[in-house]
Amino acid sequence: MGTSVRSSGNGNLPAESNTFVGREPELARISALLGSSRLLTLTGPGGVGKSRLALRAAHAAQPEFPGGVWLVELSDLQNPDLLTNAVAEATRLAEQTLRPLLTAVCEHLDNGPVLLVLDTCEHVLDECARVVHELLAQVPQLRVLATSRQSLGVAGEHLLPVTPLPVGEHSDAVTLFTARAAAAVPSFALTDATRADVAAICTRLDGIPLALELAAVRLRGFPLDRLLQGLDSRFDLLVSPARPRLARHQTLRTAIGWSHELCTPLERLLWARLSVFAGGWDVEAAEFVCHGGPLDPEEILALLASLTEKSIVTRESSGVAGRYRMLDTIRTFGADWLEGLGEQDAVRVRHLDYFRWIARQGEAEWLGPGQRMWAERLSLEHANLRVALEESLAAPDPGTALELTGTLWYFWFACGFADEGRGYLERALRQVPDDASGHTLAIWAHRLVTVVPEDVEAAESVSAAYVWLAQERRLPVPALPLTGASLAVRGESARSALLYGSSAQAPGVGGGAEFFQLLTLAVQAYLLAGQGAFERCAVVAERLRVDCATRGELWMRAWGDFFVALAGIGLGRPQDALRSARRALAAKWRVHDRFGAAAVADLLIAAEAVGGEPERAARLLGVGTRLWYSAGLPQFGDTETTVFRREYARRLRADLGDSAFTEAVREGRGLSAEAAIRLALDGLPDEADL
Structure with missing residues (x-):
């Protein structure tokens, strides 16, 4: 397989960056407590090694949690209201749902024994307690391992204080200092002549791991005896006679x-x-x-x-x-x-200015060859974007917040952060008058991230908002049949046929305008497919593919591939449909569009079934269920919710028999999202062909 889909196992634990020293009793205790307690919190002061111990324990516990081991790093989170979003992001759940996000997270994690590691909880303690209480109540096989300077205060919580490393000439503190010193200065070695000085340094630093690591690095500029003397003289200045330690x-x-x-x-x-x-x-x-x-x-x-x-x-x-x-x-x-x-205010303003510029650049280049790069870059900068947004919302002039939240429409909508985007857009819109600069863009962006496929009224409001935006920017207004698309989702193809209209050309100016030009073609292809006009659907979808390929764009081009595949199934060309659908799935996954990936996976069910592979199609039925959970829309993965999945479940059960069908679906549903994607993409050509 030639794709770049990367597996990290069933979870997201990072690799350990260097050797882990000591803590055998604590690791054994954590292992035992995770078997008997649903919430375990490692407590202790900063720098004592809580996070590293939790990561080590989580790695060791992975075989016990086939549902996944997920690390949620909270140190960069400033707004407690976004804690659930942080959990969703870490566990790779897209936020493309209007249901309460915490409900979607609970459903997403309800997939066998799961361990959630919440690291650095003390600054969002109350919200951590609320979210953990709800998760434990709703997800029976969930265990939570938290690190905090104080307890979460949740019923049933078990506390394990983390203390500094033992000191002494043959202690873990000496072992840690020696390992880090040798990494900093390869010629350093612990000998009988140096052991006493090393032990004295470790004692002077109270065995605190972070302090030991910082001191060890100083051996690049000081010999060991000078390092000890420097610590002694520095500390003596700060110790009062009445307080010798x-x-x-x-x-x-x-x-x-x-x-x-x-x-x-x-x-x-x-x-x-x-x-x-x-x-x-x-x-x-x-x-x-x-x-x-x-x-x-x-x-x-x-x-x-x-x-x-x-x-x-x-x-x-x-x-x-x-x-x-x-x-x-x-x-x-x-x-x-x-x-x-x-300098705090001045530097924060420059930080905000920089990430406003990043957001604008991303919007300008989103529908182009840099799209995948921008999806990945903005995901990397997510914490910084949050800082910039909070800074702009706290500023005396909230106009910057309105501009920034609106400009990020493509990030909220296409990269799976609709819930968070809605929250920021609503906060910004509440703070400014209706005639403020950027108000129309923010209104359109808010409606865009609020629309759901089956909501006709919301689709109409998105269309109306874009008309306002186009008029404000003095751009021609394209025909945008989102209302027809919503009716088609609900099975009202006859009504939708009256609404799709012509695909009037929108100007190729600005990310929003280009996006809507392409979206018009995508919706038109969708409506034609819903009416059974597959030849016409294929023509429109191919035009969409060409327009996107000209720009080097992936996100919307994948919908072109999707509709080409859909037309191929309707025209009895399953192999062509498979190739197009797999290209679409690979592209959607690369730009972090979980909703799109789930929709394409459903299309693969039909392609495999029509192509004579019922067992593989049944596995993909389970894969689709898993991906709809990952997209935050589990109701779309229920075989009784949509006509499509209900019909294919009936056909495949008849072809395979109850036992084989049930086992194949169970196998597909039990995969992690990454493993599900690998299964669905089996046989895809080299990435150069995408």
Whole structure:
């Protein structure tokens, strides 16, 4: 198979970046508690290693959770109201539903034994407690492993305090420091001559893993005895005679502060300014947001490299487009420093300006060869987009928020974040008068992400809103038969035939205008197929494919492939239909369109059945159910909900017999979303053909 669909197993756990040291008793205790307790929270101060311990325990627990092990990182989440969205995103559930999102998440996770790891809960504690309570009530086979500086306070919660590593000459703290020191300075080795100094450093740092790792990196610039002396003198300044031992949180902050003092003034300034980012950043973003005063953009790459060497910043990937991030504790230290410098507001404004520019560029290039890149880039920048949106909504002039939320229509609609987009658009629209700049765009975007396939009234409102938008921008208005499409979904083909009209040309100016030009063709093809006019459907669908191919566009072109395949089934050409449907599915998956992927998977059922592969078609019936759950629309995966699935379930059961049919469907439904896609794409040509 020549696709780029990538499996990460049934879950999303990242690989461990370096060796894990010690914690055998804690790991054994976590394993036992996950078997007996549905909610386990690892508690302890920052830097003590809660997140790393949870990740290690989650990796070890994977065989016990065939339904998936999912990590939800919450440190970058500023708005508690988006916690459910964060869970949906981490578990790869598209938000294309008007039902309560938490209900959709519960249904999505109700797929056998599942472990959900909620990392860094303390700053969204109340919402974590509410969501966890609901998840545990609605998903019987769910276990939750949380990390937090305090308990969630949910009934049945079991707490496991995480303490620093044991210290002493033969302790885990010494082992960890030695491993990290050898990684920083390959010539370093623990010997009888150095063991006492290493143990003294570990004792001085109270065995706190983050403090040990920061100290170990300093061996690049100091011999071991100088490192110990530096720690002693630095700590002595902060210890009062009446308090001979530092509290652990003060120890960590002092260790970070000591690393801060060993940075150059420009490195400290960059550290502080980088703290405005959430979820990481690339070099271009750092150069735009962090330049100014003594910090030239041309210096930032070298300074990032220096901060990486000091383990203040972590580089996450190789190549030109590498990304960087900071641990939450280190970022918090930088944010405090930025506030002390009085630069917080100015740097946040540059951050907002940069991501407004990113949103505009994405809209301008969405219907072009960079579409897949933009889908992936905006997914990477999702946390930063949230920061920018919250900043714009808190600004005295909310017009920026209206513009930003509206400009991101393609991200909300096409990449599976409709629920979140609705929330932001509604907040922005409440804050501005109807005659504000950008109001019409935001109204249209809101209606676009609110429409559902069976809702005629919502479809009409989207069409009306686009007419307003086109008129405001002085553009010709294309015929947009969304009302007819909604009627067709509901089986009212005769009425829909009166509504599709002609495919008047919309101008190729601006992402929204081009999008609607192409959408008009897609809807027309859909209505023609619904009326059985397959030859005409194929002509319109091929025109859509050509128009999209000219632009190098994937998302809408996949609908062209979809309708070509649909026409192929109607015309008795199953092999042609299979090729087109698989191309459509690969493209939809690449641009993170879960709704589209589920719809195409259903089409593959028909293609395989018509092509004489009933067992494979039955497996795909189960695959389609799984993908509709992933899209947040499980009702579309119910064989009794839609005429299409009900009819094919009846046919395939008759062809295979009850037992074989039931087993094939069960097999398909039990796959992870990624495995389901691999099964559906079996036999697809090389990606160069897409």
